[in-house]
Amino acid sequence: MEKQGGRRYGKNHEIRDSRKKRVSSDGKGGKPDYTKKQIWKPGNMLYPVPAVLVTVTDGAGNDNVFTVAWAGTVCSDPPMVSISVRRSRFSYEMLVRTREFVLNLTTEELAEAADYCGVRTGRHEDKFAAMGLTKAKASRVHAPLILESPVNIECRVTRILELGSHDLFLAEVESVSVAEALVDADGRLDLSKARLAAYSHGNYHVLGRTLGSFGYSVRKKQATPAKRTD
Secondary structure (H helix, E strand, O other): OEEEOOEEEOOEEEOOOHHHHHOOOOOOOOOOOOOEEEOOOOOOOOOOEEOEEEEEEOOOOOEEEEEEOOEEEEEEOOEEEEEEEOOOOOOHHHHHHHOEEEEEOOEOOOHHHHHHHHHOOOOOOOHHHHHOOOEEOOOOOOOOEEOOOOEEEEEEEEEEEEOOOOEEEEEEEEEEEEOHHHEOOOOOEOHHHHOEEEEEOOEEEEOOOOOOOOOOOOOOOOOOOOOOOO
């Protein structure tokens, strides 16, 4: 075991620094002790991730829906997203052929459908019908929307990168459909009402308590009103 700069390293090591006061050294007191680490082999541990329902079409009247957890935003101007798909997936050829897809955000109510569409193939059944999902016409692409999803993101593929187990589909966002129920009178979107679902290490979770809004850590706190002394 090697010690450097006040930190000890090893297969099971503890990081000692000024932050140790935030945790209990023995893991007690109601807070886990995150300073003691185990070294694992390389793997996909970036969690949680969105479990999105992806809808595609083959351009000949056949549509499919499948679940992708490797999805994310990659650029804001132009707005771009990415999804990673195995070449063995039934929808892979549809993506390559039409270079279009729709990301449909998943909610608590859609979590079972997301799981089902991730483990069952569209080669042998209509997963829309099996899960009671309503197809709707998209505004800019030919792939359908899922009407029950609160947010639908229409995408057009610009590049396909062969990575290894998965191919990465880079796409520009062509249009976004948002449920009116999530928009207030001032036109502000409140996604917390949707009870969005996320995927983390094999399990589905519903997003819950708000910890803060963007920039809250540096935002000036309001001054405490002075108390009257007379």
